[in-house]
């Protein structure tokens with residue numbers, strides 16, 4: 007299996023960095039091919055803007071989705087987007103590794119979706135190609151994250167609500183719409199509020215989950 011890890015943490019030695027390295031090593035030890043997009047190291051541009059398009063369909067007024075459709079057709083996307091699209095096409099599975107910031111992924115990962123999940127590449131809504139007929143059908147995706155808050159704060163009875171429900175805007179409205187099959191998310195909750203031994207146990211569980219993929 008070809009696995010693409012999208013890594014969205016600014017510090018390689020963070021717990022997220024440890025999880026990314028552990029996932030890559032475990033997958034490779036099991037004979038899988040792994041590519042990593044380390045978004046901060048790549049200085050990945052997080053904002054969709056007119057610089058993403060070398061040829062404009064309408065130079066007078068910038069319509070982002072219209073220009074995306076045009077650029078996919080003419081091959082005039084910026085090179086960083088083309089590189090990510092190639093990796094995404096290569097992958098059988100995409101793992102998103104990130105810390106939870108404001109109950110969301112960091113902006114750099116949202117920007118990756120905005121710029122890389124292109125109409126005509128991941129879906130074709132005009133032709134009804136989404137969900138079961140989305141253009142990424144046959145591939146899988148999984149969220150892997152850490153939080154500051156402990157699990158009970160992100161439970162259905164807790165003040166924030168269940169994080170897996172909050173993340174439906176990603177798992178359903180961004181990923182499943184493209185046809186991606188969702189593998190249940192993995193989260194390490196509140197690592198800074200617990201002992202290093204407990205975090206190590208969580209990392210062992212994480213490794214077992216990756217082994218089972």
Ligand SMILES: Cc1cc2nc3c(=O)[nH]c(=O)nc-3n(C[C@H](O)[C@H](O)[C@H](O)COP(=O)(O)OP(=O)(O)OC[C@H]3O[C@@H](n4cnc5c(N)ncnc54)[C@H](O)[C@@H]3O)c2cc1C
Pocket residue numbers: 015019020021022023024104105106107108109110152153154155156197198199201202203205206
């Ligand atoms: C802008 C912003 C918004 C935020 N919003 C939220 C929010 O909405 N909800 C929320 O819950 N949190 C929030 N946070 C907190 C954030 O989610 C956590 O700080 C982050 O998830 C921790 O992940 P990390 O990789 O940075 O951990 P690190 O800080 O690198 O590590 C966390 C802990 O794990 C331990 N650890 C690291 N590596 C190992 C190892 N190999 N073995 C054993 N122990 C280890 C360390 O002792 C450390 O205490 C926010 C933070 C920011 C900056």
